[in-house]
Amino acid sequence: MDLEKKELLEKISKLELENSGLRKRLEAFESPLSADSSKLQHTKIDEDFTLDEYKRYGRQMIVPSFGSRDGQVRLKHSKVLVIGAGGLGCPALLYLSAAGVGKIGIIDDDVVDTSNLHRQVLHTTDSVGIHKCESAKRYISRLNPHVQVETYPYRLTNSNAFDIINKYDVIMDCTDTPATRYLINDVSVLCSKPIVSASGLKTEGQLTILNFKNMGPCYRCFYPKPPKPETVTTCTDGGVIGPAIGLMGITMALEAIKLITGYYTKENFKPFLAQYSGYPQQTLRVFKMRNKQHDCAICSPSATITKEIITNNEIDYASFCGKVNTNILDSKYRVSVRDFHENNNPKSVLLDVRPPEQFQITKLPNSINISWDPILTKADNIDEYFPADFDKSKDEVYVLCRYGNDSQLAAKKLIEELGIRNVKDIKGGINKWSEEIDSKIPKY
Ligand SMILES: [Zn+2]
Known part of the structure; x- marks a missing residue:
């Protein structure tokens, strides 16, 4: 039994050896062939295209609306x-x-x-x-x-x-x-x-x-x-x-x-x-x-x-x-992100006028969200959003948006139409806040 197994193993290894020899001889035949074929793929076979180009563009060339081979020639030129x-x-x-x-x-x-x-x-x-x-x-x-x-x-x-x-x-x-x-x-x-x-x-x-x-x-x-x-x-x-x-x-x-x-x-x-x-x-x-x-x-x-x-x-x-006018408010109504950061008045209200989708991405603590468009632009009363003890005649409202444009429009409306006296726009918006105060606020 052992002898038979040994013979079989010897036969297998001999066959494997022959096999690899045959493979090598075959490869020797194939390689010049495949080099020739690859060269041919990239040699022009007519006045316009190589085999590679026919293969590459064939599926669009056969679509009638495309204009067939002429269409492809036009594209190429x-x-x-x-x-x-x-x-x-x-x-x-x-x-x-x-x-x-x-x-x-x-x-x-x-x-x-x-x-x-x-x-x-x-x-x-x-x-x-x-x-x-x-x-x-x-x-x-x-x-x-x-x-x-x-x-x-x-x-x-x-x-x-x-x-x-x-x-x-x-x-x-x-x-x-x-x-x-x-x-x-x-x-x-x-x-x-x-x-x-x-x-x-x-x-x-x-x-x-x-x-x-x-x-x-x-x-x-x-x-x-x-x-x-x-x-x-x-x-x-x-x-x-x-x-x-x-x-x-x-x-x-x-x-x-x-x-x-x-x-x-x-x-x-x-x-x-x-x-x-x-x-x-x-x-x-x-x-x-x-x-x-x-x-x-x-x-x-x-x-x-x-x-x-x-x-x-x-x-x-x-x-x-034209350019969008980015200086809508008088400078006395505007503060920098740093000025706002250093203001610690707990009674002041921070009003974020960005759309709710943006408010959801990131916001400052204790801010309330009333989007400029479409809510605040149309509102004639926003008292319901403010704390019950908010005093329109003296309590501060800081207005924030993404870059500081809508917040100016909103601040103007709060002052001129909604009777809030002490309103300040935060220059540069939450984008500036991310740059200068807290880099963990994502920019989007
Ligand atoms: Zn014209």
């Missing part, structure tokens, strides 16, 4: 400028580069911050602190090495906008300030470039195409006058849900693909504005928009804005759009 590598720009960049746009320009002067990461999905935790456009370039090069990326880690200005925009075929407006939107619009119209434009805030978004084949409409046709600065809410102030703004970025990428592949023509293109709502049920409603306005200041025959006017800085887009 196209140049797209993405202005803003944030909540809209990141998903747009992802899909544009994955789809095989030949050259992508990215302009953004900002650096990646931790508060961006929930929605700006090209950036990763280890990119915090580096320029957004460099972070995006790094990601794109890993996603699709066939895409050439050029970065502009500074702001678009009156003086550089023509040079940059002129180099591209399609302009993606992924910014969030009206001043930049007007600049992008005016320069793109003068350079005859179409703009894919979107915006997003909280749970909603909008999407449109401007200046299609110079037929209009343009941003100024929609909005001849800028919105009042106090009505403009940014993602920092109003908040934003990542997938909601992300979806807008993705729809932008698709509109750019439709423009580049020639899906839209002068005959079939109709000006539109798509509005997305994430809640309660997701909806995308598309509205027909009017054509070019006959008196538009930039895209009509009676236009008054020229390249010279822009490059000579005769239009100051920031002041055209």
Whole structure:
């Protein structure tokens, strides 16, 4: 029995030896073959593409609306400028580069911050602190090495906008300030470039195409006058849900693909504005928009804005759009966070006028919460919120908000309309408190 086992073991080891010898001989055959095959994958097999590109883009090339191989060739020869590598720009960049746009320009002067990461999905935790456009370039090069990326880690200005925009075929407006939107619009119209434009805030978004084949409409046709600065809410102030703004970025990428592949023509293109709502049920409603306005200041025959006017800085887009007045109250009604910190009057009331969602994130001890909008703006009596022995004629009320703007409006109302005499606004709000008094108060 033992002898039989020994023989069997010897046979097995002999077979294993033979087996490994055979494997080595086979590998010797395979390796030059696989090196050849990998080389072939990346060698052009016709005038346009490599095998890798056919494999990479095949699933979109076979979709009829895409325009087949011609559509892919057009993408490969196209140049797209993405202005803003944030909540809209990141998903747009992802899909544009994955789809095989030949050259992508990215302009953004900002650096990646931790508060961006929930929605700006090209950036990763280890990119915090580096320029957004460099972070995006790094990601794109890993996603699709066939895409050439050029970065502009500074702001678009009156003086550089023509040079940059002129180099591209399609302009993606992924910014969030009206001043930049007007600049992008005016320069793109003068350079005859179409703009894919979107915006997003909280749970909603909008999407449109401007200046299609110079037929209009343009941003100024929609909005001849800028919105009042106090009505403009940014993602920092109003908040934003990542997938909601992300979806807008993705729809932008698709509109750019439709423009580049020639899906839209002068005959079939109709000006539109798509509005997305994430809640309660997701909806995308598309509205027909009017054509070019006959008196538009930039895209009509009676236009008054020229390249010279822009490059000579005769239009100051920031002041055209205005700034929120941040000094509403007289300085005698305002105190610093330190002054308030050192005030130990137990009878004083601390009124926090931030929305309840923000109050829930963080608050100072013993504060009461009445949100400025919508409660305090409409209230004609707030006695129920105050302690029963509160004396309107002399007891102190300190008003706090996030950054110190709403609190000034609220303090003004308390003094002028609600008859409270001793009101002080806390300058810089709870954000300043976190910076100067207690760093354990989270910033959001
Ligand atoms: Zn116009």
